[in-house]
Amino acid sequence: MKQIPINDLPITVQLDASTGVFTPCIEMENRRVSDLSMMFYDQAAVQAILEGGDRLVYDIRYYPFITSVSDMALGTTVIYPGKVGDEYHMTKGHFHARADQPEIYYCVQGEGFLQMETRAGDYQVAAWKPGTVTHIPPAYAHRVINTGSTPLVFVASFHVAAGHDYAPVIARGFQYVIVERDGQPVAVPNPRRGS
Numbered sequence: 153m154k155q156i157p158i159n160d161l162p163i164t165v166q167l168d169a170s171t172g173v174f175t176p177c178i179e180m181e182n183r184r185v186s187d188l189s190m191m192f193y194d195q196a197a198v199q200a201i202l203e204g205g206d207r208l209v210y211d212i213r214y215y216p217f218i219t220s221v222s223d224m225a226l227g228t229t230v231i232y233p234g235k236v237g238d239e240y241h242m243t244k245g246h247f248h249a250r251a252d253q254p255e256i257y258y259c260v261q262g263e264g265f266l267q268m269e270t271r272a273g274d275y276q277v278a279a280w281k282p283g284t285v286t287h288i289p290p291a292y293a294h295r296v297i298n299t300g301s302t303p304l305v306f307v308a309s310f311h312v313a314a315g316h317d318y319a320p321v322i323a324r325g326f327q328y329v330i331v332e333r334d335g336q337p338v339a340v341p342n343p344r345r346g347s
């Protein structure tokens with residue numbers, strides 16, 4: 153994240169829940185299929201998309217609230233509808249680099265799932281629709297999947313120091329992948345985990 157000046161005064165931003173855009177915003181990132189190339193299980197489908205010129209999967213917006221005492225951040229993510237092979241568009245997913253840091257995710261638009269998994273293998277999933285709020289305990293990796301036909305928008309609240317650890321998710325993924333079968337989202341065992 154950028155270096156943000158300390159501000160001990162209250163800050164208010166205005167969110168458009170249909171787009172995830174809030175104003176003012178400090179930082180924005182785009183994530184494309186190329187950024188998630190290791191995350192989707194169907195590597196042939198990934199290559200076919202990349203040969204055709206890549207594709208936007210989601211946007212992230214951040215506002216780190218830096219005070220002289222402690223630093224919360226606001227994030228919004230909009231995951232555009234689509235699939236790579238039969239696997240729905242999703243975030244990369246991450247553990248927090250700091251093992252004592254939880255996070256709150258709040259779905260404001262769209263439908264999908266939040267997958268959560270500990271390093272020891274406890275797997276949990278929450279079905280999401282607008283208004284669903286999930287507390288993600290510190291030890292759980294977290295990934296959001298958009299299984300709908302419209303953008304999925306969620307709000308995140310976390311401590312700036314939490315950090316992102318993507319390595320275990322790149323290496324193994326989550327226990328299940330969410331794929332389309334007969335027009336419906338279903339969870340199937342992740343082929344990358346082996347049997």
Ligand code: M6P
Binds near residue numbers: 212229243244245
């Ligand atoms: C939320 C927060 C961010 C995170 C983003 C996308 O906005 O959890 O910290 O970066 O979602 O998730 P990921 O980094 O896993 O792609």
Ligand code: ZN
Binds near residue numbers: 294310314
């Ligand atoms: Zn997080």
